Amino acid sequence: MMAFNYGSAALPVREDLKESYREFWNTLAQAGTWWDGPERVAIAQESRNAVICELCQRRKEALSPSHVAGEHSTGALLGLPASCLSDAAIDAVHRVVTDQSRITQSYVDSLNAQGITHEQYVELVGVVVTCFSIDEFNRALGLPLEPLPLPQTGKPSGYRPALLDKDVGFVPMVPPHGAINQEADLWGEVAPNVVRALSLVPDEVRSWMKVANVQYVMGDLLNFAADTGRAIDRAQMELVAGRVSAINECFY
Amino acid sequence: MKFSDRDVDLALINGVESAEGGGVAFGNELMHFAEAMASRDDVSLVSSREVLLETAGAEALVEAAAVAANFQRMVRIADSIGIPLDESNVSFTADIRDQLDLGRFHSANNSGLGI
Numbered sequence: 627m628m629a630f631n632y633g634s635a636a637l638p639v640r641e642d643l644k645e646s647y648r649e650f651w652n653t654l655a656q657a658g659t660w661w662d663g664p665e666r667v668a669i670a671q672e673s674r675n676a677v678i679c680e681l682c683q684r685r686k687e688a689l690s691p692s693h694v695a696g697e698h699s700t701g702a703l704l705g706l707p708a709s710c711l712s713d714a715a716i717d718a719v720h721r722v723v724t725d726q727s728r729i730t731q732s733y734v735d736s737l738n739a740q741g742i743t744h745e746q747y748v749e750l751v752g753v754v755v756t757c758f759s760i761d762e763f764n765r766a767l768g769l770p771l772e773p774l775p776l777p778q779t780g781k782p783s784g785y786r787p788a789l790l791d792k793d794v795g796f797v798p799m800v801p802p803h804g805a806i807n808q809e810a811d812l813w814g815e816v817a818p819n820v821v822r823a824l825s826l827v828p829d830e831v832r833s834w835m836k837v838a839n840v841q842y843v844m845g846d847l848l849n850f851a852a853d854t855g856r857a858i859d860r861a862q863m864e865l866v867a868g869r870v871s872a873i874n875e876c877f878y
Numbered sequence: 879m880k881f882s883d884r885d886v887d888l889a890l891i892n893g894v895e896s897a898e899g900g901g902v903a904f905g906n907e908l909m910h911f912a913e914a915m916a917s918r919d920d921v922s923l924v925s926s927r928e929v930l931l932e933t934a935g936a937e938a939l940v941e942a943a944a945v946a947a948n949f950q951r952m953v954r955i956a957d958s959i960g961i962p963l964d965e966s967n968v969s970f971t972a973d974i975r976d977q978l979d980l981g982r983f984h985s986a987n988n989s990g991l992g993i
Contacts, residue, residue, distance in 0.1 A: 877981075
């Protein structure tokens with residue numbers, strides 16, 4: 627059966643939502659820029675394991691995540707095959723899902739010593755957040771999660787943008803004026819930091835933006851009077867966005 | 879806060895119910911649905927989803943789920959990469975940040991505002 631069918635849901639899920647989710651699933655299964663297909667699907671699996679991880683729950687309640695030792699709920703602990711990911715990669719995925727507001731520059735830098743480059747971290751974040759947002763859509767509607775795709779063979783491209791700056795955030799990014807040549811499609815005249823955030827791995831920006839364009843309205847963000855073309859207006863959208871962000875303690 | 883041609887009660891963002899939805903159609907119902915989803919409260923999620931479905935309709939429920947899912951992603955991009963507030967937003971969001979007391983969040987450390 628085709629992925630993201632929603633045939634039994636009895637809810638009017640838009641076709642463009644289904645199509646964007648299918649496109650991401652296809653991308654997820656293939657070799658990316660710094661991780662191969664099996665690793666990318668394993669990262670997605672860990673994003674699901676994280677939400678039921680007991681260690682993550684105890685860390686979330688602790689004054690500092692470093693005060694709580696233990697093993698993440700993954701692989702055999704959940705009755706699943708062993709992950710192909712390193713412990714450091716599994717830990718990074720779980721933190722992005724369950725304790726993202728306490729990720730720091732020193733934590734991201736420390737991953738280098740554990741064999742995870744900034745480029746790999748950025749792609750890992752991209753895979754996690756896009757998969758997580760699709761899973762969250764289903765969960766919000768009381769629907770089962772879509773089975774993860776079968777990984778495809780192939781080697782990561784290792785592509786790195788020619789223009790990079792380390793001006794803001796924990797990792798290098800394409801500078802605001804750097805959306806040229808192969809990066810010309812990433813943004814227009816305005817480059818919000820959240821769009822630049824994953825630009826060290828441009829394909830991850832492309833992936834999440836495709837999903838964002840159908841889950842939300844990413845066009846004229848400051849035109850609050852514009853017709854959204856959706857069943858809820860802009861004030862309703864911003865209320866939902868604001869409450870979700872507040873629960874997640876997100877300043878941005 | 880003035881939102882287009884109407885006033886919106888920002889207390890909804892902090893989870894406080896407001897008379898007549900705080901100026902937003904189905905404001906209280908949307909707020910409770912978003913809150914239950916983001917806080918992973920399965921019991922509240924079921925009940926708030928049913929209320930939203932009954933009051934606002936199936937299409938609105940699907941759209942609210944999509945927006946909520948989108949921001950489950952956006953907050954994680956922002957915090958995992960530690961991006962600061964965009965300079966262009968600093969001045970016009972100052973009032974809102976104060977009203978919502980956003981400086982209390984861990985991620986305010988990345989704001990670039992010296993919080």
